[in-house]
Amino acid sequence: MRYVQVTVTFPPSVRHPMHAFLDDGDGWRTEMVTWRRLPDETLATLFRVAAPREPYLERLRAVDTIERFETAPGDPPFYLKAYERLGGPLEAFLGAFADTELISVPPLVYRSGGRLSFGLIGPPDQLRDALASMPDRIEVEIGRIGSYAGGRRLAGVEVTERQREVVRAARRVGYYEVPRTGSVGDVADAVGCSSSTAGTHLRKAESALVDAFLSA
Structure with a gap:
């Protein structure tokens, strides 16, 4: 199985408000653990949030596309389940991987500066097509290519x-x-x-x- 680690960078003009929130603190990050696209075009996601709980939730409540959310009790990092209407840059980003055999290796790690790191398993030709079809404003960087050997890949580790x-x-x-x-x-x-x-x-x-x- 072919594995590739990808980091994409969303410019401020298309960055999700909760992704932009991570710029407010040193080392803040969120990890998308799992997700599902529902029939009503809502995206259901489970996040692990390594950021101050109350400021994060306060900002989340102000995001128009968030339909509802719930959290698990506890101090940061904490878990968040959210339901969000699809559309705009988020829809375009997910659309790049529609109708492919590519499988993501969780977690998808969101960091400051609009960076999102994740691993993918799948046919190289489909991967090339998916990355090429991303909106022009989204920068793509390939960090590692090789065979998948199992285990949890730490996609968000910043090691040069x-x-x-x-x-x-x-x-x-x-x-x-x-x-x-x-x-x-x-x-x-x-x-x-x-x-x-x-x-x-x-x-x-x-x-x-x-x-x-x-x-x-």
Whole structure:
């Protein structure tokens, strides 16, 4: 099975109000866990929301397209079930994947700056056609292509390719062995950079991965 990780960026002109809300706080994000398009053209969704509960719900109540919603009790992150009328950019985005065999790998992760990250499984030709048919204002970036091996893919983890390279090198030289058999200097030599730069890459990647793991 072919797997691809995709990040799309919605410009402010077509960004959903609740997606734009995530710009108000550092590290706020929402994850669409599952969804269903109903016969009446309503989209039923289940979200995991990592943002302040009351401000988020207050903004949600002001969104005209939201028909109704309900939440599970508890502090952030909390779960939200919402019903929304389809139309506009949301309809156009979903329409790109209509009548295809593509299957999304949840969660779909919404982050600040209009970014949405998700994984897809399906025929490469259908994927190319789906991405090409998205509205021009939506930017598309392919992050990873390969075979799907199962498990939960952390689509929203912000790790750069250089950080991935450094983490892979760290594993090769024994930096993550217990007891540790490789140093930051060994990692730096393996990727051709200074020890301080290698250390910075490692800390940033580890921070992103730990945050995603604890939020899962």
